Amino acid sequence: MTDIKSKAKSGMLWSFMIQGGTQVINFVVTIILSRLLMPEQFGLIGMISIFLAIGAALVDGGFVISLIRTQDADDVDYSTVFFVNLFSSIFLYGVLFFTASLVATFFKQEILVDLIRVQSLGLIIAAFSLVQSTKLNKELQFRIQFKLQIPALIISAIAAVLFAYLGFGVWSLVAKELIYSFLATVQLWWYAKWTPKFIIDKEKIKYHFKFGYKVSLTSILNTSFKNLYNIIIGKYFSATQLGYFTRAKSLEQLPSVFFFNSFNRVFYPLLAKVNNDRAKLRSMYARLMRLVVFVVSPILIYLGVIAEPFIRFLLTEKWLPAVPYFQLLLLSGIFHPIHSYNLNICNLKGRSDVVLKLSFFHNSLLFLGSFSIIWFGIYGLLYNLIFVNILVTIINAYVSGQFISYGLKEQSKDMIPILALNLSLGGVFYFLQNAWFYQMNDVWNILVNGIAFCMIYLGFAYLTKMHVIKDVLQLIKK
Template identity: 45%
Template sequence: MPLKKQVLSGVFWTFSQQFGVQGISFLVSIILARLLQPEEFGLVAMIGIFMGIGAVLMDGGLGQSLIRTKNPDQEDFSTVFFFNLAGSIIMYGLVYLAAPLIADFFEREILINITRLYCLIFVFNAFSAVQVTRLTKKMDFKTQMFIKIPSLIISSAVGIFMAYSGFGVWSLVWMALIQAFLQSVQYWLWSQWRPSLVFSKKKFRNHFKFGLNLTMSGLLDVLFTNAYTIMIGKFFTATQLGYYNRADSLKQFPVKNIGVVLGKVTYPLFASIQEDTVRLKRVYAKIMKMVIYLVAPTLIFMAVLAEPLFRFLLTDKWLPAVPYFQILCVNGILYPINGYNLNILNVLGRSDLFLRLEIIKKALIVVVLAVSVNFGIFALLYGSVFTSIMAFFINTRYSGKFINYSAWEQTKDLAPYIGLALICGAILFMFDLLIPTAKNYDLVRLLLGSLVGCICYFGSSFLLKMSATSELILLIKRK
């Protein structure tokens, strides 16, 4: 299949998978949020960092190494499979033993049993990690969609039933565990690949050398991505952490459905053209503008309409999360762009520079956290916005050198889209103030507001002949 057609197919099926999975997850989260209390979401959020650390150590960056390796053979895949499996068992054992310490840190005894059960996901995911990598390398996102959606539907049904039956936080734990188990089983059933009883030390060293820096970077990323969860969980209440967790999850909905979708396609795409820097820059610029074109207005409009959105979807008990959500929406605009810049370094084999940049950014986060924690939870959230902006300039400063696409040039390309989204967001805010008859009807405010915002933004971008508008129209026509 020609590269262009393969990319379009990958984007289409990844969007289908992401919108299907996230759409179902979104509906399930609404139902669970109505059935459960904020504190119960906060309890699960407390162990998120340990899940993240375990996942990074288990894989060791070897999956990305396989994707960027040209023509990996059976020895490559089998070696990585057995490393992942052994790593997952070791990680589970360590977390099992550390569960009492985790519970003591957050002063929540129930976290002992939650942690020991939830972290079985490590082992389930390890069994299918290579199958997922092979499908991603081939840009076969269609198969992944038909695996994830049935697993999600079944596990969600179990979770909702348990929540309705009064199992509380355990409904969230079992839902995640069942989903991971069903996905792992299906990847084995659908995949044509099976491991051979081989382990090549030479192959392992090659992948490990590349993956080591990514592992260290991944650990730093997980640690500091969850730093806000740790700080809120430690110094504030579980209920406040629950508000933060729901606000962040709702913010991530458009980011994942747009940014992460293209992220899944861009890494193997960038890897396939890594030797042609001119083409790499051209493709990267198009994808970056397309992502911001879609993500920026979505997050800004959601921030403007946050109050009716939360009340309509989650009920009044979640309204304290609205200001958290509005701040996090600003934070999320540059999130996918930062990821794409780092993908450039990975596909060019500069995982050493990737690690160096992560250390610099994490040092910045430590400083911001140390200063802001003394001024309350909102200071922490505003600090996350500041670090997101600084991360953009740090990433583009270095990755831009390799493809001749400087931070200033990227900023000039992105500014018109973000600026237009802000202007349309201000118009939407004024419009929402001027419809008093709809104040008591959240659904009416959401529908009218969304319509006005979309007409304003997409109509203006079309009249201004923005390049991303033309690219989106062409993409839709081709499908």
């Protein structure tokens, strides 16, 4: 147990540094590019994002998750997965290359042909380093990943800004992704100190595929429906409105993705190590859930309160139509960590079939609801997203929690007080924002609201003796 705590402490530090550095750099470059580019140019990338994301999920094939949970993986496992990923990426690039014209015709945007054919090269580039990255994750070598990811991200960000400044428009966004992928791949080969052997073992393919294909199907389903709104908005509305939506969504995802990825990068391998100890797994998982919700939910609620001055200050007034999209997406995003961690428990227990069923149910609701309410416009789609996310979070908590005796009742007892406190504070501060704070300068508005919200939130949590406060104090102490 001491060894696990030591690895968790070191891994968490470097994982937060990786995720924090990545988020800060992406945040800054997003602000700069949003000022240099027009909303419709972001909308064009939003139109093709689903095809690239599905391609990435198919290249992975769920083999990466399978490698992490395989405790005795050897060179045969790694080499086999490497070549399967590589051949898959080449095949999928060919599919995207020849179907690009169909996508352009669907959206009535001829430029999408070239955008897809160029940006999908990233699938092949990334396939060369998926296994190396997995090895480093499995071994909790996050310090090495920090050394290679951050420089690659900085260089690609600078290149993207330069391209945008020189008038390359949407191609600056493509350049950013390809340059980063290439630099990260080259460095992963150097730092991971692992090269594939020319081995493709049929038994290993069967073993990893047996678990991985369900994870892959789940990922494809989630990716498809996660980008469903991009297709609907891009098809039935406009590239400009899609640009507002994608910018709002990227800002909304910053805090939740930061904390989820930071914790999950470390805790998934560690939870896998105590997978057979039900009591220990339940304890670690419950503390992790409480901690993430305690940290993420106030950030999302606060951002909803100061959404208008926040977007105006960062992105300028041309992006203000994105404010209501941003606020509704924030409400939906509160449930993302709970939903995601519950599905992780099923994967840890080897029940990727349950994850697939839950994901299919989730996405079916999202699909049916979207086309039933599309006539109410983008706002109808967003309210549908909130309703579906609440419903599936409840269902997932009930189903997944049974594997570790931490079901809906126990999770509700831990999560509802935290969420109720945040929503109450958010309502009060939203009223004050509209009644008084709006007169202030945007910077002072954001700072004053932020300090007051944080102090009152922590004060109430401490006075009411929330269980999570003990977890936070222990974490700070250590």
